[in-house]
Each structure stands twice: as structure tokens, then as C-alpha cells.
Amino acid sequence: MAAATTLDIPASYYRDTVAVVLEACPPLEGDQRADVCVIGGGVTGCSAALHLAERGYSVHLLEAREVGFGASGRSGGQILPGLGTDIATVEHALGRERARAIWDMSREAVRLTAGLVERHAIPCDLAWGFLHAAVKPRHVRELQAFQERMARDYDYTDMAWLEGPALRERVVTDAYPGALYEGEGGHLHPLNYTLGLARAAQRAGVTIHENSRVLSIQRGQKAKIETDGGSVTADFVVVAGNAYLGGLVPELEGRMMRAANYMVATSPLSEAQVASVLPRNDALADANFVLDYYRLSADRRLIYGGEVSYDGREPRGLRQRMDTKIARLFPVLEGVPIDYRWGGDVAITLNRAPDFGRIGHNLYYAQGYSGHGMALAGLAGQLMSDAIADQSERFDLFAAMPHRRFPGGNRLRTPLLVLATTFYKLRDRL
Numbered sequence: 006m007a008a009a010t011t012l013d014i015p016a017s018y019y020r021d022t023v024a025v026v027l028e029a030c031p032p033l034e035g036d037q038r039a040d041v042c043v044i045g046g047g048v049t050g051c052s053a054a055l056h057l058a059e060r061g062y063s064v065h066l067l068e069a070r071e072v073g074f075g076a077s078g079r080s081g082g083q084i085l086p087g088l089g090t091d092i093a094t095v096e097h098a099l100g101r102e103r104a105r106a107i108w109d110m111s112r113e114a115v116r117l118t119a120g121l122v123e124r125h126a127i128p129c130d131l132a133w134g135f136l137h138a139a140v141k142p143r144h145v146r147e148l149q150a151f152q153e154r155m156a157r158d159y160d161y162t163d164m165a166w167l168e169g170p171a172l173r174e175r176v177v178t179d180a181y182p183g184a185l186y187e188g189e190g191g192h193l194h195p196l197n198y199t200l201g202l203a204r205a206a207q208r209a210g211v212t213i214h215e216n217s218r219v220l221s222i223q224r225g226q227k228a229k230i231e232t233d234g235g236s237v238t239a240d241f242v243v244v245a246g247n248a249y250l251g252g253l254v255p256e257l258e259g260r261m262m263r264a265a266n267y268m269v270a271t272s273p274l275s276e277a278q279v280a281s282v283l284p285r286n287d288a289l290a291d292a293n294f295v296l297d298y299y300r301l302s303a304d305r306r307l308i309y310g311g312e313v314s315y316d317g318r319e320p321r322g323l324r325q326r327m328d329t330k331i332a333r334l335f336p337v338l339e340g341v342p343i344d345y346r347w348g349g350d351v352a353i354t355l356n357r358a359p360d361f362g363r364i365g366h367n368l369y370y371a372q373g374y375s376g377h378g379m380a381l382a383g384l385a386g387q388l389m390s391d392a393i394a395d396q397s398e399r400f401d402l403f404a405a406m407p408h409r410r411f412p413g414g415n416r417l418r419t420p421l422l423v424l425a426t427t428f429y430k431l432r433d434r435l
């Protein structure tokens with residue numbers, strides 16, 4: 006019998022529209038044994054667990070709170086090719102050939118997402134179409150150069166530059182001088198997607214324990230992963246705690262910064278309002294460094310994200326600012342109530358490329374997607390599963406990306422990031 010877990014996720018539109026019920030996920034008790042212990046029940050951890058179980062490994066997944074508690078259950082739900090960083094950063098670090106392989110895998114990540122949704126019949130409202138919108142003339146030049154370069158060097162041609170009436174057919178506002186349309190991008194209900202992966206993992210034989218925060222990992226030929234209720238002894242460990250990991254793995258501290266990002270969901274829009282906002286149901290992100298992004302939900306709410314905070318506290322006047330932004334973009338939505346607002350933590354690396362790696366011979370991790378992990382996290386899970394099964398070539402390609410620690414240690418890291426982001430916010434205004 007399926008038993009519903011109590012979703013201990015901060016109030017959000019996603020939480021109120023959960024459509025996937027997991028088998029019971031009781032807290033870990035006693036001393037257990039598994040081939041692999043996965044730490045973290047977001048997309049990274051659930052995908053790793055699912056792919057490992059499909060390869061025949063016995064897997065225990067330990068989640069500190071509830072599956073989807075982290076970024077995966079709170080995200081904007083946009084699934085996009087590419088990385089959180091510019092492809093030029095990858096080329097600079099690894100050369101054109103490896104950058105090309107990584108770009109191709111980022112596209113594969115989107116296809117993998119769609120494949121998982123289909124194969125496991127995950128009810129997550131997957132829809133296609135994405136607009137990368139210029140806010141100022143500098144963005145127009147940058148996006149057009151990007152389109153040209155990706156077609157020339159990466160055979161990525163599924164993009165169209167839109168402006169004027171062609172753009173207004175997709176987003177009905179005068180705010181953008183132009184936008185790059187990508188047919189390969191799309192959006193979904195991120196919490197239902199994450200829960201759907203977890204349910205598929207359970208069906209493949211994974212044991213999931215919620216309310217089971219890992220407190221320590223004793224390293225060794227076999228690792229012992231401990232919670233306050235029990236332990237799992239495993240040949241391999243997959244660390245998928247991302248922004249929520251804390252100091253569990255000292256080697257990972259300082260390799261990413263945690264920043265909160267905020268979202269609101271309006272009341273459901275009328276058909277007429279939808280036609281005056283996003284008539285083709287695309288997702289959109291603007292080209293600012295501190296970007297705004299939005300899409301429609303299946304029940305026609307505008308799900309709008311933006312605004313950052315580094316101290317975990319909601320920025321003052323958040324709701325008012327979101328209201329103003331929405332009304333400025335779409336005057337037709339002025340006065341439409343905001344029914345929900347919530348926040349979640351994003352893990353940002355210094356170069357904004359994802360950070361994959363192996364510590365010792367048996368601990369794997371993937372983190373720091375820098376706000377671009379909805380599709381990549383699924384691929385990361387699959388690549389960690391491949392690597393554990395001795396097929397590490399593709400995982401190693403990502404792991405080759407060099408990462409520096411944030412300067413300043415624990416005390417100075419946050420102020421430095423705030424300074425850097427303030428600089429980019431100012432730049433966004435130019």
C-alpha cells in the first residue's frame with residue numbers, strides 16, 4: 006500500500022499541487038548495508054539512486070528532511086541546455102573539443118529529463134519553448150553573437166532570434182528589444198518531477214529514508230554513513246546535498262556559495278490574460294546577471310522568480326518588488342493577487358560551472374549548478390552511476406573542470422560574494 010509522506014517543504018505553490026505519492030520513507034534505524042549510500046533527495050540524489058538501482062546496485066538514499074525539500078522542490082522549473090556559466094569559460098579551461106563534449110551532454114541532460122518523465126509517467130506538466138530575453142542593447146549584441154557562435158562551433162542551430170511582432174507572439178510586453186528562442190528548452194513542475202524520480206527509484210528497489218540527516222561519514226574501503234538513528238555501511242557514497250550540505254564533507258567547503266533565490270505564484274490567470282502574457286506557454290529568463298525568470302503553471306498562474314539574498318533572510322519588500330516587476334512587464338496583470346511566495350538555496354561556484362568530483366576511491370559528488378541544475382542534476386546522477394560502474398569517462402569530463410575556492414574562508418566568503426553581486430547588479434543597470 007502506498008502511504009503518503011508528510012511533505013515538510015516550506016509552503017509553496019508546488020507543495021499545494023503535489024501529484025506523486027511515495028511509498029513510506031521511514032527514518033533510518035539500526036545498522037544497514039548497501040552497495041551505495043546516496044546522501045540527499047533532490048534531483049541529483051534521486052537520479053543517481055534510480056540509475057544505480059537499474060544497474061543492479063543495492064541503494065539506500067538518506068534525506069535530511071523530505072524528498073524535494075531542497076532546491077529541486079522549489080525551483081523555477083526551467084529545463085535548459087547549457088551550464089550556469091558561459092561556454093567560453095569551459096573552452097578556456099578545457100579546450101574546444103572537451104567544451105563541445107560538455108555542451109552536447111548539457112543538451113543530452115534535457116533529453117534525459119524528458120525521457121525520464123515519459124518512461125516513468127511522471128505527472129509534472131512538461132512543456133517546451135524557452136526565451137532568453139535581452140533587456141538592453143548590450144544583451145542584443147551578446148545573444149546574437151552567442152547564437153552565431155553556437156551554430157558555427159557547436160552545431161547548435163535550434164535557436165531563432167525574435168523581435169518586434171514575432172517576439173510579441175510569444176511574450177506580450179514591450180520590455181525586451183529582442184530574445185533568443187530555444188525550442189530545446191522548456192519547463193516543468195519541479196517538485197512533482199523530483200518526487201516522480203524518487204518513486205521510480207523506489208520501484209527499482211531503492212530504500213529511501215526521510216528525516217535522516219547524515220551527521221558523519223567514516224571513510225575507508227567501506228564507508229560508514231551515520232545518522233542519529235542508525236548507519237549504512239556502503240562500498241560507495243554519492244554526496245548530493247548541494248547547497249543544503251553544510252560542513253559534512255570538509256573538502257567541499259568553500260567550493261560553492263549558498264544564495265537564496267525567491268519565487269512567487271499569482272492567482273490563476275484568465276484565458277484572456279494568458280493570451281496577453283505568454284500565449285505559447287514558453288519559459289523566459291532575462292539576460293541580466295542577477296536575472297528574473299518566469300513561466301506559467303499548468304493551472305495558468307504566473308510563476309515568477311528573481312531577487313537574491315545571502316544571509317538567508319527574505320529581502321525587505323520582496324512581495325511589493327515582485328508585484329511591481331510583474332505589473333511593469335505586463336500591465337494587464339496589475340492587481341492580480343500573489344497567492345504564494347517562497348525561497349530556496351542555490352549553490353554557486355566561483356566560475357559558475359558545475360562541480361563534479363571524486364574524493365578518495367569511493368566518494369562521488371555533484372553540486373554547484375549555479376542556478377542551472379534542473380536538467381543537469383539528472384545527468385549528474387546518471388554519470389555518477391556510470392562512474393561507480395567503472396564507466397567514468399563522461400563523468401571525468403565534467404570533473405576535469407577546475408574549481409577554485411571562494412577566497413576569504415568561511416567568514417569573508419559571503420561579504421565578498423555580496424560585493425561581487427552588487428557590482429553585477431550595478432552592471433545590469435548599464
Ligand SMILES: Cc1cc2nc3c(=O)[nH]c(=O)nc-3n(C[C@H](O)[C@H](O)[C@H](O)COP(=O)(O)OP(=O)(O)OC[C@H]3O[C@@H](n4cnc5c(N)ncnc54)[C@H](O)[C@@H]3O)c2cc1C
Binds near residue numbers: 048348350378379
Ligand atoms: C528558487 C530557485 C529557483 C531555481 N530555478 C531553476 C530553474 O528554473 N532552472 C534550473 O535549471 N535550475 C533552477 N534552480 C536550481 C536547481 O533547482 C538546482 O540546481 C537543482 O535542483 C539541484 O538539485 P540537487 O538535487 O543537487 O540539490 P537539492 O535539490 O537542493 O537537494 C539536496 C538535498 O540534500 C539534502 N541534504 C543536505 N544535506 C544532507 C545531509 N547531511 N543528510 C541528508 N540529506 C541532506 C537536502 O535536504 C536536500 O533535500 C533553482 C533553484 C532555486 C532555489
